[in-house]
Amino acid sequence: MEQTIDLNPRQQRLVAGIASGKSGTKAAIDAGYSPVSARQTASRVLNSPEARSAMQQALTAAGVTPERLAEKFADLLDVSQFALNREGVPVELGPDGHTQSRALELAAKIYDVFPSTKVDAQVVSGAVVIRGTESLTCDPFESERELYELTAAP
Numbered sequence: 722m723e724q725t726i727d728l729n730p731r732q733q734r735l736v737a738g739i740a741s742g743k744s745g746t747k748a749a750i751d752a753g754y755s756p757v758s759a760r761q762t763a764s765r766v767l768n769s770p771e772a773r774s775a776m777q778q779a780l781t782a783a784g785v786t787p788e789r790l791a792e793k794f795a796d797l798l799d800v801s802q803f804a805l806n807r808e809g810v811p812v813e814l815g816p817d818g819h820t821q822s823r824a825l826e827l828a829a830k831i832y833d834v835f836p837s838t839k840v841d842a843q844v845v846s847g848a849v850v851i852r853g854t855e856s857l858t859c860d861p862f863e864s865e866r867e868l869y870e871l872t873a874a875p
Contacts (some may be wrong), residue, residue, distance in 0.1 A: 727771035735763060736772055740779035790828075797824035 728736065731752045738748025743761030753764045766772050798821055802814040824836075 722781075729777055732766050733775070734770060735766055736775045736779065739767065740776060740783065794824050794828040797821065800824075 731754065734752035735745075735748050738751050739745060741748075745767060746760045748761035749763040749766075750756050766822065767776070800817045800820050802817040803811045804814055806812050833855070
């Protein structure tokens with residue numbers, strides 16, 4: 722990984738740990754941060770522009786390019802759930818909404834396309850359902866009622 726002047730040695734070790742596949746907490750502890758606050762420290766450090774730049778450098782050096790990420794996320798958005806029947810033969814159960822939602826959320830974070838207000842995005846029966854908290858400020862039940870009316874309509 723390229724040395725980044727703006728990161729101190731512990732921060733550089735934390736970023737290198739994340740890039741090598743460790744969790745944020747494990748990387749922070751291995752980098753010398755307190756185990757008590759390792760999770761919060763990792764989050765704070767990794768959200769800094771300097772650490773993000775260092776992570777991008779490390780990912781690029783490892784061959785993880787934006788194009789490769791886009792291909793993988795596209796695959797995840799079409800993933801299905803499978804189970805084995807009594808004979809041990811895989812049977813497709815349909816779209817894996819949880820995996821699709823998580824891939825959509827991660828892709829939006831990576832490409833920085835989340836709106837400034839908090840939103841909740843889920844894949845339900847093959848459709849993307851997005852709820853914004855901005856509409857919840859007046860009546861917390863109004864947006865749910867509108868969502869139900871939209872999804873219940875024939």
